[in-house]
Structure formats: C-alpha cells, structure tokens
Amino acid sequence: MSASNQQMYMAYSAPETAQPVKNSHLERLKPSQLLPYLTEWQTFSYSAAHRQPFFQPYWFKNFAEAFEPDATIALLEAKADTRLIAILPLVESERFLRKIPARVLRSLSGIHSCRFDLVSGEENREVAIERCWQTLKDDGLWEVIEALDVPKGGAFEEMLRSAARDGYPVGIWPTRKSPFLPIPADPGNPFANCPAEYEGTRSRLKAKRRKLHKQGALTVDIIADECQQAVDQFFTLEASGWKGRKGSAIKGNTVLERFYRGVAESAARSGNLRMYRMTLNDEPIAMQFGLLMDDHYYIPKIAYSERHGKFSPGLLLMEDVITDLSQRGIKELDFLGPRMEWKCVWTSHVREHANLYIFRKGLKGRLLHSFGFRAASAARNVRMKFFGDEQEF
Numbered sequence: 001m002s003a004s005n006q007q008m009y010m011a012y013s014a015p016e017t018a019q020p021v022k023n024s025h026l027e028r029l030k031p032s033q034l035l036p037y038l039t040e041w042q043t044f045s046y047s048a049a050h051r052q053p054f055f056q057p058y059w060f061k062n063f064a065e066a067f068e069p070d071a072t073i074a075l076l077e078a079k080a081d082t083r084l085i086a087i088l089p090l091v092e093s094e095r096f097l098r099k100i101p102a103r104v105l106r107s108l109s110g111i112h113s114c115r116f117d118l119v120s121g122e123e124n125r126e127v128a129i130e131r132c133w134q135t136l137k138d139d140g141l142w143e144v145i146e147a148l149d150v151p152k153g154g155a156f157e158e159m160l161r162s163a164a165r166d167g168y169p170v171g172i173w174p175t176r177k178s179p180f181l182p183i184p185a186d187p188g189n190p191f192a193n194c195p196a197e198y199e200g201t202r203s204r205l206k207a208k209r210r211k212l213h214k215q216g217a218l219t220v221d222i223i224a225d226e227c228q229q230a231v232d233q234f235f236t237l238e239a240s241g242w243k244g245r246k247g248s249a250i251k252g253n254t255v256l257e258r259f260y261r262g263v264a265e266s267a268a269r270s271g272n273l274r275m276y277r278m279t280l281n282d283e284p285i286a287m288q289f290g291l292l293m294d295d296h297y298y299i300p301k302i303a304y305s306e307r308h309g310k311f312s313p314g315l316l317l318m319e320d321v322i323t324d325l326s327q328r329g330i331k332e333l334d335f336l337g338p339r340m341e342w343k344c345v346w347t348s349h350v351r352e353h354a355n356l357y358i359f360r361k362g363l364k365g366r367l368l369h370s371f372g373f374r375a376a377s378a379a380r381n382v383r384m385k386f387f388g389d390e391q392e393f
Contacts, residue, residue, distance in 0.1 A: 024076075024079065025076075026074055026075070026076045026139050027074070027076075028072050031061070031068060031069055031073060033073075034060075034061055034073065035061075037057070037077075038057045041087060042058075043084075044085075044121075047121065047122075049122045049125070050120070052115075052293060052298070053272050054113060054115050055117065056266075058266035058269075059263065059266075060089050060108050061262075062259055062266060063109065063110070063112075064108060065258070067255060068091050068108070071093070073090070073092075074091065075087070075088075075089055075090075078128060078131060078135070086129075087119050088119070088132065090107060090108060090145075091106050092105060097368055097371075097373075098371045098375065100367060100371060103141065104145075105136075105144070105145045105146070106145075106148070107147040107148050109148050113149065114337070115151055116149055117147075117154040117155055117156050118132070118154070118155040118159060119155075125158075129159050133159050133162040133163060136159075136358075137168075142360065144358070144359055144368055145357065148355050149353045150355070150356050151351055152352040152353065152354065160358060163358045168359060168361055169361075169369035170356075171359075172357070173354055173356075173357070173373070174352065174353075175354055176338045176339075176352075176391075177339040177352055178338070178339070178350060178351045179339055179346070179347050179349060179350050180333065180334045180347060180349050180351055181194070181333040181349065182331070182332055183326050183331055183332060183333060185329075186326075190322050190326030190327075193349075194345075194347060195346075198344065198345045201345050205315055205319055208312050208316065209311075212280065215281070216280055217279075217280070218278070218280055219278070220276065220278050220317065221276075221277055221279075223275040223277060224271070224274055225273065226268075227265065227268050228265075230287075233277070233284045233287065234275065234287045234301070234303055235257065236251060237286075237303040237305060238251065239252065260289070264289070267291055272292055274288075274290040274291060274292040274297065275289055276290055276320070276321050278317040280313075285308045286305065286313035286316065286317040287302070288301075288318075288321060289301035292330070295331040296330070296334060297330050298334045298336055299333070299335055300336055314342070315342065334351070335347070338390075339392075340391075357369075357373055
C-alpha cells in the first residue's frame with residue numbers, strides 16, 4: 001500500500017483566500033441539541049460537493065437519535081465570515097483498540113450509513129480542508145480519529161494527507177466495493193452498460209416474467225411521499241425471508257425501525273424518497289427502499305418474497321427500475337453496500353471505500369497505530385492471501 005493511499009480522509013474544511021477563514025471550531029453537544037444547526041446545514045448541503053442523501057443533515061440527525069441518543073456529538077464547522085463552507089459530524093467514544101483503551105472521535109455513521117465523508121464546499125477546497133485539520137489537531141480530547149466507509153478520493157482522504165505531512169500516524173482499512181451502474185443517455189437501450197458475461201442471466205428474466213404474469217396481476221409503482229404504509233410493507237416483506245429467520249431484519253428491532261422510518265419520512269419531505277414496489281395480486285413481492293438526489297438513484301435496502309423466489313422477483317424489479325431510471329434521464333444507479341453476485345448481474349463498476357484513521361502523535365498514538373491497526377492489517381492481508389476477497393467473484 002502506497003504512502004499516498006495511507007493518507008485518507010476525515011476532517012473538514014474552511015477556505016482562506018484574501019480574507020482569512022473565521023469561526024472554524026469544534027463544538028460538543030447532544031443529539032437533541034442538533035436542531036438549531038439543521039437549517040443552515042441544509043442550505044449549505046445543496047451547494048456542497050457532496051449532494052448525496054447520506055450527507056444531508058436529516059440523515060445524520062436520524063442516525064444520532066436512533067443509534068447514539070446519549071452520545072456526545074463533536075460537530076466541526078468551518079465558516080468564511082458567516083457563510084458555512086464545511087461540516088464534519090463526529091461522535092465521542094472511549095473503547096479498546098486491540099486491548100488498548102483509546103479516546104476516539106468516530107464518524108457519526110455505522111453499518112447502516114452506506115458511506116461517510118467530510119462535507120465540504122467546492123471552492124477553496126484544499127485550503128478549507130487544511131484549516132479543518134488544524135482545528136482537529138488543536139483539539140486535545142482525542143487519541144484516534146476514525147471515519148467509516150469513506151469513498152476513495154473523498155475530502156477526508158485529503159485531510160488524512162495533511163495529517164500525514166504533519167507527522168501523525170495514519171492508516172487505511174479497505175471495506176466496501178460498492179457497485180454502481182452508469183445509466184446510458186439513450187433510453188432505447190437502458191442495459192447497454194451491463195456486463196456481457198451476465199447477459200444470459202438477464203435474458204432468462206423474460207421467461208420468468210411471463211410465468212409470473214400467469215400467476216395474476218403484476219404491477220410496479222413508485223412511492224415518493226405518504227410513505228408510512230409502504231415502509232410497513234417493506235419491513236414485513238424483508239422480515240418474511242432469511243433476515244427474519246436470522247434476526248437481522250428491521251421489523252421488531254426498535255432502533256432500526258426508528259432509523260429507517262425516520263429516514264423515509266425525512267427523505268419524503270425533502271423530495272429524495274423513491275420506493276419501488278412490485279405487487280402480484282396486490283401483494284408486495286419485491287421492494288426497493290430507494291433514494292433519489294441530483295440525478296443519482298441509491299438503494300440502501302431491498303426486500304423480496306422468498307415464496308416467489310423461483311421467479312426472481314428482486315431481479316425483475318431491478319430490470320424495471322433500470323428501465324424507468326433511463327427513461328427519466330437519471331445518470332447513475334448506486335447499489336451501495338458490498339459487492340455481491342446479484343449486483344454483478346447489472347454492473348462491473350465499483351466504488352471503493354475504506355475506514356480511515358488518524359492517530360495522535362506520541363507513544364500512545366504509536367502503540368495504537370502499531371498494535372491496533374498495523375497488526376490487524378497484516379493479519380487481514382494473510383487471510384485474503386489464503387482465502388481471497390469475499391467481494392470478488
């Protein structure tokens with residue numbers, strides 16, 4: 001792994017040109033105290049470089065209220081005069097890294113967040129990120145900064161480089177290879193960018209669709225608002241399969257229900273919600289918990305009926321979704337999550353993500369870096385050498 005690749009993201013920015021950057025600060029507060037910041041944050045997010053649902057204030061607010069209701073949020077803001085130019089929400093925790101206790105500033109995100117990054121403006125980006133790093137560096141209450149599932153090339157990566165240049169130990173832990181599909185501009189051929197090696201799989205969907213039509217009335221609709229009933233249907237459909245048997249379904253999990261219901265309601269109000277639903281005789285057999293923003297469609301969650309598994313309802317719905325997105329002029333479909341074989345049916349493109357770490361200078365930081373990161377990274381490399389990458393097919 002190159003030294004440049006090991007300098008990755010997390011921090012955030014504030015520009016400094018002819019006029020110096022002002023009001024760059026790190027403020028600690030409880031989730032219930034986020035509300036006064038949301039209006040300005042929302043306005044800024046529309047003009048920032050990260051126009052994705054996962055970087056919207058409603059996403060972080062719902063995450064904090066569901067998963068971190070009692071935590072201390074460290075909110076880093078950078079302003080030029082009174083104008084917000086960057087924001088980075090972190091959460092304080094104390095935990096063990098390879099049996100070494102550490103004070104950690106972690107991204108306000110987790111496994112259900114899809115991805116995370118420093119939300120920055122498009123102007124004076126480099127200077128802004130450097131200023132944000134200086135603000136974090138001056139804060140003495142952390143020993144490790146951790147950002148989860150940051151996309152490669154993000155703003156946090158640039159901040160990691162700043163930390164490395166200042167002599168701070170840094171590290172990168174590769175995580176998800178999230179598939180995405182560039183949607184062709186020609187709606188006459190929406191599957192032109194799909195991989196040829198899975199053409200046979202896609203062709204067999206025609207026969208499955210014909211057989212499914214013989215079972216009754218097959219319809220597909222889109223829910224963009226008034227989503228409560230659709231969300232309930234999604235929870236029930238997901239719990240009817242292996243996730244319900246395994247105990248990992250959303251339904252029945254109070255925390256997960258609160259998060260996804262809150263995201264759906266917030267996204268509906270913001271115009272980002274797009275839930276696709278396939279029904280057979282008015283019974284949902286496949287659904288996508290989808291989000292649409294800036295001509296990009298994202299799929300945080302899917303569900304399908306295993307009772308109808310021989311018809312591949314999930315793949316049939318995906319076929320309909322891609323066709324619809326192409327007709328609407330959407331530029332990209334982002335599958336999110338790790339690379340999986342059913343996603344490879346539709347695309348060979350992936351967006352790499354990683355967990356990024358900055359360790360405090362000094363003996364404690366070097367110990368955490370050596371034993372908490374480098375040793376684990378070496379062990380992971382050995383496992384992959386013998387067992388391969390589970391995201392490769």
